Amino acid sequence: MSRIVCKFGGSSVADAGQFKKIKAIVESDKNRKVIVVSAPGKRNPKETKLTDLLYSTYDLASKGLDFSTPWNLIRQRYDEICKDLGLEDKLTEDLDSLEDKLKNHPESVSTDFLVSRGEFLCARLMAKYLGANFVDSYPLITFDDKYRIAPKTYEEIAKALGDENQLYVLPGFYGSNLRGEVKTFSRGGSDITGAILANGIDAAKYENWTDVSGMLMADPRIVESPLPIEYVSYREIRELAYSGASVLHDESIAPCRAKKIPINIRNTNRPEDAGTIIGPTPENAKLPITGVAGRKGFSMIYIEKSMMNKEVGFGRRVLAVLESEGLSYELCPSAIDSMSIVVDSKALDAVQDVVLEDITQQMRPDRIKIFPGIALIATVGHGMTNKIGVAAKLFTALAENKVNVRIIDQGSSQINIITGVDEADTEKAIKAIYAAFVK
Numbered sequence: 507m508s509r510i511v512c513k514f515g516g517s518s519v520a521d522a523g524q525f526k527k528i529k530a531i532v533e534s535d536k537n538r539k540v541i542v543v544s545a546p547g548k549r550n551p552k553e554t555k556l557t558d559l560l561y562s563t564y565d566l567a568s569k570g571l572d573f574s575t576p577w578n579l580i581r582q583r584y585d586e587i588c589k590d591l592g593l594e595d596k597l598t599e600d601l602d603s604l605e606d607k608l609k610n611h612p613e614s615v616s617t618d619f620l621v622s623r624g625e626f627l628c629a630r631l632m633a634k635y636l637g638a639n640f641v642d643s644y645p646l647i648t649f650d651d652k653y654r655i656a657p658k659t660y661e662e663i664a665k666a667l668g669d670e671n672q673l674y675v676l677p678g679f680y681g682s683n684l685r686g687e688v689k690t691f692s693r694g695g696s697d698i699t700g701a702i703l704a705n706g707i708d709a710a711k712y713e714n715w716t717d718v719s720g721m722l723m724a725d726p727r728i729v730e731s732p733l734p735i736e737y738v739s740y741r742e743i744r745e746l747a748y749s750g751a752s753v754l755h756d757e758s759i760a761p762c763r764a765k766k767i768p769i770n771i772r773n774t775n776r777p778e779d780a781g782t783i784i785g786p787t788p789e790n791a792k793l794p795i796t797g798v799a800g801r802k803g804f805s806m807i808y809i810e811k812s813m814m815n816k817e818v819g820f821g822r823r824v825l826a827v828l829e830s831e832g833l834s835y836e837l838c839p840s841a842i843d844s845m846s847i848v849v850d851s852k853a854l855d856a857v858q859d860v861v862l863e864d865i866t867q868q869m870r871p872d873r874i875k876i877f878p879g880i881a882l883i884a885t886v887g888h889g890m891t892n893k894i895g896v897a898a899k900l901f902t903a904l905a906e907n908k909v910n911v912r913i914i915d916q917g918s919s920q921i922n923i924i925t926g927v928d929e930a931d932t933e934k935a936i937k938a939i940y941a942a943f944v945k
């Protein structure tokens with residue numbers, strides 16, 4: 507129960523200098539025994555993440571096009587890391603064989619397999635550099651056909667990482683499906699790998715090392731110098747992470763929460779900073795809001811029908827249409843004669859015509875329309891519970907900044923107010939809400 511799982515994100519493994527910082531961090535606490543790494547990220551804002559280069563390579567190779575531009579950048583990046591650290595590795599052999607397959611048998615390489623090599627190679631180098639055991643995540647983390655983690659995953663992890671005295675390095679971001687193929691998580695998924703490993707070994711703590719000193723009250727790319735968050739609950743962080751606070755993947759909360767494992771977000775470039783602790787619901791919250799985040803890429807299906815509220819099963823039947831097309835929904839605010847369903851725009855695009863036709867035929871609405879280009883802004887905090895005037899303050903701030911509110915949703919838990927706004931107003935809305943609550 508004393509072991510710590512440390513996940514180092516793309517920014518923390520971007521070059522040899524970052525590898526050295528990781529070594530110092532790992533060696534400074536003997537409990538840091540399980541290390542998860544992402545693929546090298548950007549060294550500067552203009553650079554492309556290695557994972558994105560791998561996606562571009564796949565895209566070109568699968569169409570039989572020349573993929574040398576992104577591929578050579580990938581090779582260069584690994585070569586530089588090896589050279590700068592003086593590491594001997596069979597990296598060139600592996601990359602040559604992959605290149606050969608992409609050129610001559612591209613159909614034998616899946617997207618997920620190719621993209622997973624970013625993490626795989628990085629973890630192998632890191633293991634060598636730290637003098638640790640490399641353990642592949644492929645046989646440990648298994649997804650079922652519904653993209654859920656198969657229960658045997660946790661037993662496999664406990665077995666494979668059973669020796670408490672050993673130092674292990676594993677690649678993040680992927681595992682395998684029931685057919686034995688490599689399967690990746692969604693983007694940013696190395697955070698989830700770390701959380702699953704923490705659960706599997708009953709870790710004392712899950713440290714998530716990145717390039718900011720913890721969670722901030724708003725995205726620092728939108729609000730200038732937002733205040734840091736010292737403590738945030740599992741529930742709050744899940745809402746914030748889901749809504750765009752990209753520092754931690756929202757699916758990485760549940761595995762830690764299930765065993766009450768605290769998550770600590772830390773800065774690889776400033777290891778002396780305490781960062782943010784994520785844990786159970788606090789007794790008292792200092793500020794009414796803990797944070798604000800926003801996410802673009804949603805569409806609203808708006809349905810209007812007179813006397814809708816008297817039609818038993820209306821909502822269920824509409825949602826059944828979405829279910830039959832495999833479309834999940836985010837929010838479903840409704841009134842007596844109308845309902846709106848907010849869905850992911852990309853997921854809707856693929857099935858939009860069928861969904862519109864089926865709802866029209868089955869429900870005979872007076873009006874049905876899709877409004878694309880919606881952003882959801884989440885204002886989150888236990889401090890809002892039972893506090894009078896929070897909503898008034900929030901909507902006044904939006905009105906004063908001329909942000910048109912398209913959707914309002916406050917969950918019964920009262921820890922989250924979601925507003926739907928036009929995508930173009932996302933940054934304005936976040937700045938306005940932050941300024942209203944943090945003086």
Ligand SMILES: Nc1ncnc2c1ncn2[C@@H]1O[C@H](COP(=O)(O)OP(=O)(O)O)[C@@H](O)[C@H]1O
Pocket residue numbers: 514515516517518544547694715716717718720721722723724725726727750751752753754797
């Ligand atoms: N509320 C927030 N607090 C801190 N960082 C945030 C927040 N919202 C967005 N970010 C962004 O998340 C980035 C860290 O996440 P990410 O780029 O995935 O890091 P890593 O490469 O370490 O996985 C930060 O550099 C910051 O720009």
Ligand SMILES: N[C@@H](CC(=O)OP(=O)(O)O)C(=O)O
Pocket residue numbers: 514515516517544545547555557558624678679692693694695696697
């Ligand atoms: N490399 C993957 C997985 C990941 O978690 O990366 P990062 O830790 O850099 O967010 C991605 O870019 O999605």
